[in-house]
Amino acid sequence: MGQQRAYEATPLSRFPPELAAGTARMSAMDATPAPLIPAQRREELMHHLRRARVLSVRQLKEILSVSHMTVRRDIATLEREGRAHTIPGGVRLVSALREEPPYAVKLGSAHQQKLAIAACAEGFLHYGMTVYLDAGTTTGALVPGIVAHKDMTVITNDFAISAALMESGSVEIIQVGGRIESLNRSTVGDLAAKMLAGLNTDLAFLSTSSWDMQRGLTTPNESKIGPKLAAIAASSCAMLLASSSKFGRVGLYRLYTSSH
Numbered sequence: 001m002g003q004q005r006a007y008e009a010t011p012l013s014r015f016p017p018e019l020a021a022g023t024a025r026m027s028a029m030d031a032t033p034a035p036l037i038p039a040q041r042r043e044e045l046m047h048h049l050r051r052a053r054v055l056s057v058r059q060l061k062e063i064l065s066v067s068h069m070t071v072r073r074d075i076a077t078l079e080r081e082g083r084a085h086t087i088p089g090g091v092r093l094v095s096a097l098r099e100e101p102p103y104a105v106k107l108g109s110a111h112q113q114k115l116a117i118a119a120c121a122e123g124f125l126h127y128g129m130t131v132y133l134d135a136g137t138t139t140g141a142l143v144p145g146i147v148a149h150k151d152m153t154v155i156t157n158d159f160a161i162s163a164a165l166m167e168s169g170s171v172e173i174i175q176v177g178g179r180i181e182s183l184n185r186s187t188v189g190d191l192a193a194k195m196l197a198g199l200n201t202d203l204a205f206l207s208t209s210s211w212d213m214q215r216g217l218t219t220p221n222e223s224k225i226g227p228k229l230a231a232i233a234a235s236s237c238a239m240l241l242a243s244s245s246k247f248g249r250v251g252l253y254r255l256y257t258s259s260h
Contacts (some may be wrong), residue, residue, distance in 0.1 A: 041066070042074050049084060049093050056090040069130040082214030085248030095249050099220050100209045102183050103160070106137045113243040114141040121205060122239055125149050129202045133161050134232045135186030136207025138241045140164065146171060155199060157227055174199070179223065193226030196234055204235035208242050210249035218251035225255055232256070 018208035036044060041064060048063055049055055055063075060071045075091045085092045100106075117138055122145035125131070131146070133139045135158035143161060146152055147168040156162055157176035165171045178192030206228060211217045217240065219225065232238045 022204060032130050036064075038074070038077075041070075042078060045071075046078065046083060049091065053093045053095075054087070054090060058089075060091070077144075078111055080214065082212060082250070085212060092248055094212060098252075100184065103137070103185050105126070106184075109137075110243040110245050113245075114138045117241050117243065118142040118145060120149075121145070121239065124203060124239065125152070127151055129153070130155065130200070132156065132196070132199075132201045132204040133158060134205060134207045134228065134231060135161070135184055136241070138243060139205050139207045142205060142241070155196070155201060157192055157196075159185045176227070178227070181221075181223070188221070188223040188227060190226055193230040196227055196230035201235040202237070204238040206232045206238055206240050208229065208246055208255070209239060210246055210251040211240070211242060212248055212250060215250055215254060217255040218249075219253050219255055220251040222253050225253055228255055 013197055044064060045060060049062075057068060057071050057075075058077075060066075061068055064071065075084060075086055078091070079086055085094055085254060101109075114137060118141035121142055122208055127149060128151050129149075130153040133142065133146075133154055133156040135156070140158065140161050143164045146154060147165070148168060150170065153172040153174065154161070155174040155176060156165075157178070159175075162173055162175050167172050176186035176187050176192050176195050178195065179187045179189040180186075206217075208217045209219060217228075219228075
């Protein structure tokens with residue numbers, strides 16, 4: 001057998017210049033990761049959002065190495081899918097609501113927003129109306145506006161609202177019965193729903209602890225579903241009163257979708 005010849009890799013410097021340059025460009029292209037398709041990019045966005053919970057558009061531009069408009073489009077898509085919620089300058093992860101905060105906590109939160117919401121809702125009130133006020137501190141902010149009108153009838157499952165209206169002496173009050181939920185000072189359950197099913201109202205003002213555009217109104221408390229649906233069915237018109245702090249949260253039980 002003849003002597004075996006040893007082979008060595010030829011350095012690029014020994015190739016013709018044009019061939020060496022082309023080989024170098026191909027090596028650089030192989031080292032550059034391929035751009036993500038939109039679905040992959042949105043999953044990457046969600047990966048970072050789950051860790052941070054809130055991210056700005058500027059942060060996402062740097063993380064994903066894409067334009068401002070691309071980030072905005074991805075956020076809009078994720079919001080339509082019910083996975084994220086747009087906030088000024090960025091995005092927030094849609095959070096699951098396991099339980100509602102107690103009455104005292106809700107009473108002290110978003111106070112100015114609740115007053116502004118009540119001021120808008122007051123424009124729908126008029127003399128002689130029968131209205132339903134769902135249990136809640138945002139609906140409760142409407143009490144002074146109702147007292148300012150005369151000859152109104154208020155149906156409510158909220159004991160705090162009833163107590164505030166009783167002080168005025170100028171409003172007829174119908175307290176909804178049923179099982180008492182001490183945490184939120186209200187009545188819930190089948191008995192409350194049955195009573196509401198036997199009444200008629202001109203306007204129902206509803207409250208909620210969680211809602212978004214994809215899933216609509218939700219609640220972590222199953223016993224609240226019946227009374228809310230009965231109040232909607234008994235009214236000529238239903239209106240949601242909820243501050244922005246409730247938006248982008250999702251409860252376990254779906255109550256009413258935005259398509260309704």
